[in-house]
Amino acid sequence: MNISEIRVLIGDDSILARKQMKDILEEVGVKNIEEAANGQEVVEKFRSFKPDIVFLDIVMPVKDGTVAISDICAEFPDAEIIVISSVGTQSYLKQAILNGAKDFVQKPISSSKIEEILLSRFERS
Template sequence: MQQELKVLICDDSALIRKKFRKILEVCQCKYIEEADNGEMAVEKVNEFKPDLVFMDIVMPKKDGIEALEEIKKEYPTIKVVMASSAGTQSHLKRALEHGAYDFIQKPITLEAVAVLIEKIMTEKKEGSAHV
């Protein structure tokens, strides 16, 4: 079921994107795209139409909160999960106010990502059961 989930990883760190990709592959996600800044994330969302976006908050060109706002305005059903390091609590509060689905603490772990994906897949199943 997870393989149907289209995921976009947006982080300015290639190392973090690589780690996210490995974790998503373990979770059997087959459709994975990457962006290295908020501006590129918005472009990728327009092309790829992901179900789920993992978005770093602090990035060049356009930060994660600005990108989140643009994505949610255009695609309110896309789930955007903010990835943050310690010390960004005020950013997280703003992100949640702007429609972030959830947040994940860095360094990211397989368990945290797997729990989030499971939650989203359950919601997706329940949502399609009501149609």
């Protein structure tokens, strides 16, 4: 699938982090982007938006990222969820991967890393 056709869901409680991620995705050529500000919203938007890939923070209010991953993967076992967080500790990483996350990126994010993740899964637009 071409990057310009994919649907991306950003789950982060920081409006700044969401904006920065959205700017990077648009630069790479992504056109369909949805945002969620907490773990519960991520689960709900996953059901309605059906994204091809999710970039998800861990530490979030209402429902944290690891629980959101678990909820999504219970319903959608093939969900492509990439964790983007400042807390890449052993326990958080282990839990995220066990719950179904496919990759982990330590914050602060770089556009080259996001591009690399997308190009390893989708075609350049």
